[in-house]
Amino acid sequence: MHAERKRRPVSEVLETPPADWERILNQDGKLRPSTGDSKLDSAVRQWLLQDKNPKTSAMIQEMVNQGDVKELKKCFSSRMEFGTAGLRAAMGPGISCMNDLTIIQTTQGFCQYLEGSFDNLKERGVVIGYDARAHPPSGGNSKRFARLAAAVFISRGVPVHLFSDITPTPFVPFTVSHLDNGYKVYWENGAQIISPHDKGISKAIEENLEPWPESWNIDNALKNSLLKDPYKNVYTDYFKAIQKHCLHSEINKLSEVKIVHTSVHAFELHPPYAVEEQKNPDPEFPTVKYPNPEEGEGVLTLSFALAEKEGSCVVLANDPDADRLAIAEKQESGSWRVFTGNELGALLGWWMFYCWKRQNTDEGSVKNLYMLSSTVSSKILRAIAVKEGFHFEETLTGFKWMGNRARDLLDQGKTVLFAFEEAIGYMCSPSVLDKDGVSAAAIAGEMISYLATKNTTLSQQLTTIFNDYGYHISKNSYFICHDQDVIRNLFERLRNYNGQKDSYPTECGRFSITAVRDLTTGYDSNQPDNKALLPTSRSSQMITFTFSNGGVATMRTSGTEPKIKYYTELCTAPGDSDVTTLKKELDELVDAIIEHFFQPQKNKLQPKPE
Missing domain, CATH: 3.40.120.10 (Alpha-D-Glucose-1,6-Bisphosphate, subunit A, domain 3)
Structure with missing residues (x-):
């Protein structure tokens, strides 16, 4: 495993050590001045040893110099979670943000996972695209991240189809389906990854945090014969493929x-x-x-x-x-x-x-x-x-x-x-x-x-x-909440309603509840064995209520933002056009949900900004 290699000296890790490096680390590599938190000191020290980006390393140095423990904890409290098809976070320094080092670490883990999953990875290769996002203070941008990812794969002899210009996201899974594998992350079937791959990749990332010798070497990667540019061919093939599903020759010239x-x-x-x-x-x-x-x-x-x-x-x-x-x-x-x-x-x-x-x-x-x-x-x-x-x-x-x-x-x-x-x-x-x-x-x-x-x-x-x-009328919104305990208590109250364990509400104001599906616990009252058919996850909150008037309401937490979202819908039979009554009924249902399901925690929730 690459994570088990002997740690190299600071001089070999950094191309250009920071000017005030001696102020940050003692000769034995320990952090100075100390933050007073040994775990945080260790995380910061590890970062300064591994980060070759002078902007992000300087940002961390300044936090240490100023004794800004609060900001350091934001940067190092937890590593970005590898979840919905990859990583989502703000660009900046530290393991909680998107930056050169975390891109390298993530790609190394992903590369190792692919090496264990595909015997012919070096024949198939990967596809990498990027958008226009950038963060000048940290020197981070999508193009650089894409090139660093390419450098990691090429260092292992894996061919890379790297788009030469800003690319619409859909071009990447399209290229995956027509060429090889992809990284947002899409698996070989052209769809975003699901379990067990997400968990396997996360584990591989943790095992490959120290940058490999050539992972920072963008210049060598860009000159390597393993690097190909699919942009021109994919652009043409993509639109040809989409046109098969249309009637464009009959319509568009007439309008x-x-x-x-x-x-x-x-x-x-x-x-x-x-x-x-x-x-x-x-x-x-x-x-x-x-x-x-x-x-x-x-x-x-x-x-x-x-x-x-x-x-x-x-x-x-x-x-x-x-x-x-x-x-x-x-x-x-x-x-x-x-x-x-x-x-x-x-x-x-x-x-x-x-x-x-x-x-x-x-x-x-x-x-x-x-x-x-x-x-x-x-x-x-x-x-x-x-x-x-x-x-x-x-x-x-x-x-x-x-x-x-x-x-x-x-x-x-x-x-x-x-x-x-x-x-x-x-x-x-x-x-x-x-x-x-x-x-x-x-x-x-x-x-x-x-x-x-x-x-x-x-x-x-x-x-x-x-x-x-049939008319289908929806009303969706969300509350903002940064306190995980508040979120947990809100949903646990619905699972143990009125203090009764494993008992869900049977009514919400004047609206009777006829069915409950909880995809956190796997409960579904509509199924003979009360077991939900859809996959469940203990790491996220999601409960759906069905009402006697045909209304459906789902409450769930966001996987990427500090939000509790709710989704509601009422519908009529075909031919019934009484939309005014339907909208009024839905408004009253949403008001009841907010009053009875959200109200106990409502003073700790921030409503959606207008």
Whole structure:
């Protein structure tokens, strides 16, 4: 094991020791001045011995010089958790952040895990892409991280397909499926990793924390014959693959609809109007408070202004790494409607099925067709499936579950047409077994063009879908909470309601509860043996309540943010268009949930910012 190698002297580890190195370490390598916490001292000392990035090492040095134990503990209290397909954390120094050293350590562990999993890894290789994110104070940026990861693999003789430029996230799993393996992390099936790989990789990372001799050597890696650039071929092949799932030759040239967005030219759509201030990558995201179109109107202000100027009625928006899609449409009143993730799931699901029917005349083949959504997303696809005769399945939250389930179905010879999650993530083609904002934007553009030829808006089409399959109204939000004890107590209270052990609530205000599913403990009252069918995890909180009025509410913790999220939905039967009553009922249900399930801890929770 590389972690068992004899530790090298400081002079061999650091290319350029810090100017005040003597102030930080004694001759025996012990930290000076001491923080008074031996465990923290040891972690800081280890960092200073291993980090070759002068900016992050200087940041830690300054904290030590100033005796800033609070900040040091933030940097070294816990290592980033290897969870949903990889690592998520702010860029900065220390083991709790994304930086050169933690990227090297993570990649070394991942590399060793792959070496133990694939006998032919040196023939297959890995795929690495990167986005535009950067953090100048620490010298960290995605391009450098990608090159460091490449250096690690190449040092072990593993071929690397490293994109030469900023890459939409969906290009990586697409390349994995067409070439080798990938690192966000995607497994050989092109889907994000799930257990046991996440746990195995985490263990391998802990066993390979000391940088290998060539892991810092980017220059040698970039000159190595094992390094290939897949960008040009993948760009062409990706759009060819996506086009197979569309009717672009029949529709897009007929429509004169104007769309504000970035480039979607591959589908023969009329060139969209690009928002000049936002079309080029900028790691500082200067035009928005938070660069996520899921946040709604605030992120789309510049898009609306351009649309007004050019006479466009539709805005399409991707996030910076292009794996999510938001859509807004100008209403007759002059206001803009930003569709929810569930509403777009209904529209895109309807459109994908419409296109499939146009291309498949064998009525019996519908029985081989599947659509998927996450368990906290709208069940509109289930309603469509029941009426149209195809299959619908729900999975745990996240595309790692939908992607892997899609792969299983594809391997069985099934057709997986569409999958989505309410957080504006859409999989419109099995060519990418992950959320893909690029293909979703192109396919949405085609749908918009088609509707324009029928003089129909997106809002009108959504109403038609709800009339045909039943109105599905959702109301989702969250509370912020940084105290894990408060979160734990809130959920444990629901599992031991009114002080009765292993007893869940049977009512919530005036609403009766008919079923409970707890995917933390594995309990499901709807199953004969009370055992949940979906995978369970003790490391996260998730409880779903079903109500006598047909309402469904799920409460869960976020895997990446200090949030307790709740998702609710009510629906009508097909043909029932009493939306006003439905919305009123849902509002009252959400109010009851907040009062009865959140209230005991509510003074310790921060509501979602307006």
